[in-house]
Amino acid sequence: EPEVTQTPSHQVTQMGQEVILRCVPISNHLYFYWYRQILGQKVEFLVSFYNNEISEKSEIFDDQFSVERPDGSNFTLKIRSTKLEDSAMYFCASSLTFSNQPQHFGDGTRLSIL
C-alpha cells in the first residue's frame, strides 16, 4: 500500500538555526498538510497546500514557517529561525480529494531544539 514518507525521523538543531523537514506524499494525491504535536498536547493543524499554494494556515504558521513543493514528489516545511517551543513531532499528510477521502499520515519527524 502506498504511504507517506518523512525524513529525517529525528532532527536536532540549535536554536536560531533553519531547519527543513521533508515529506514525500502519496504519488497521486493532490492535497498536502503539515501538523504538529508538542509532547503531551493535541495534534495541531499547521498548513494545507493545494495547486502549488497555501489553502489555509493556522495562527501557529507565522512568518518563520514556509512550505514548498519544489518538484513533483517532495513537500517541505521550513522553519527559518527555530525557537525552543518549536520542539515537537511534525506530521505530513496527504489526501486525494478535499472532502470525502481521508488524510494519510507519515511517521513524523521529531524536532528537538537545543
Next chain:
Amino acid sequence: AQSVTQLDSHVSVSEGTPVLLRCNYSSSYSPSLFWYVQHPNKGLQLLLKYTSAATLVKGINGFEAEFKKSETSFHLTKPSAHMSDAAEYFCVVRDNQGGKLIFGQGTELSVKP
C-alpha cells in the same frame, strides 16, 4: 466551530475484554469523523471513517464506531482487546470549510495480560 472531545485520557482493559473509547463531537454541519491510532514512535494510522453513509462503521483490526446524531457521539469499540491494541487513539473531525483535521486530546489504551 467544530470540535471533538475524548472523554477519557486513559483506558485500561484486560486482554480479551471489550474496548470502549468515547468521543463526542460538535459540528454545525453533517460531520466527517475519523478515528486514528498512533503506536509508539509511529505515525497516525487511519482506523475508520464516517462520511454520512452507514451509521455503524467498520474499520481495521476489528474496530467499529457508531455515529449517533442524537447524542453527538462517535464511540470506538472492539469486542475483544489484544495486546497489540495498546496505543494512543484519536477521534478527529474534518473542518467542512477548509478540510483540515481537528483532533481530540487522545485516549491512551493499555491492555493488561
